Amino acid sequence: MTVSVLLVDDQALLRAGFAMVIGSQPDMRVAAQAGNGREAVEAVRAHRPDVVLMDVRMPELDGLAATREITALADSGRVPDTKIIVLTTFDTDEYAVEALRAGAAGFLLKDVQPEVLLDSIRTVTRGGAVIAPSTTRRLLDATLLAAPERRSDPAHQARLATLTEREREILLEVATGDSNAEIAARMYLSEATVKTHVGRILAKLDLRDRVQAVVFAYEAGLVGGSS
Template sequence: MTDAPLRILLVDDQQLVRLGFRMVLEAEPDLHVVGEAADGREAIRLVAETRPDVILMDVRMPSMDGIEATRRIVEERPGARIIILTTFDLDEYAFGGLRAGASGFLLKDVRPEELIAAVRSVAAGDAAVSGRVTRAMLELFADRLPTSGPDGGRADPIAALTPREREILLAIGEGLTNGEIGARFYLTESTVKTHVGRVLSKLQLRDRVQAVIFAYEHGLVER
């Protein structure tokens, strides 16, 4: 018995863009497009109806843009996996999408094999953008981030981490890969993956992208 195909929702106000992505994705036996939306409001409705595993979300759309739609979808479904589609690398819209809860972003002229790999990666709980790219984006838009740590009235989530897990979080915040983290701390990649998983679980973060953002927001990484 084979696993069910990944369910994908396409959100873009250009029909030809949706058609192109559908053709690429549905050429793969493990990927299935369950719906298409032309704006954010329609996307929210279809997410509730089709319960996709991954959402490809354009940002510049009428009625409701992709950033607001991403924010609302993530609020209603914290486990939602959303990839922002943008025309420009490291632009304000991609930054807004990550801050709203997306698991990554792709350029609209992405190569077919990169699109397919990104969808599978995000569905598996990883991110569709590297930690280094996320860090570069955060540095570019650093003025949009909080300038202080967590509220004093709330428990510090970092306190739940072991010293090693805190080191791992700092390394993720620096944009290091698992291999680079392993080399720094003399750990195998499988051990690093275990630590990363624990960090994400304890801090209730979806993926490495969110971990990089968390590290910046809490002042763990110098800007």
């Protein structure tokens, strides 16, 4: 299967660079390009890409709003389940967490190595999430720990209470960015068992994917501080 990718960035030079990397792969193609979030939403409607590489700061409609609109389109069945990877500059951009809440499948830094970018596209296409543990921890600490009121939200605590002790343990492992295989090895479980637990956790917490599970774990105070 050839993975179609929509490139969204207001800098044409960056789009050109990503297009060269993606175009070099036999299993990928660039479906279209967009210079702002409004164009991105329309391009998703027109081209129905498998994956969107989404910038955050853009004119007309930023990447956060565009991510919400595209996620809503996918949830309503008006477009296929398009996966969104947010591309951000960590030092100046702390909006990636909001993009994850909006339904993005993950985020990468704009200086990402080509092989990591390609692997990430393939990962989200298979239903996985792109999340770098070190980047995730630093970004979430900077963004979520600045809002302690979220950590005592009764709604978060009520949802967390629906999990079994084992599910809470696995959610904590997921929050560190570990894969199912890594969690299975650490907890002496089969990978299939971990996958089943993760599926139940997502269903109970009404979360789309592992990335939103990480955000929830931080917001609920399961990691990054006490609840």
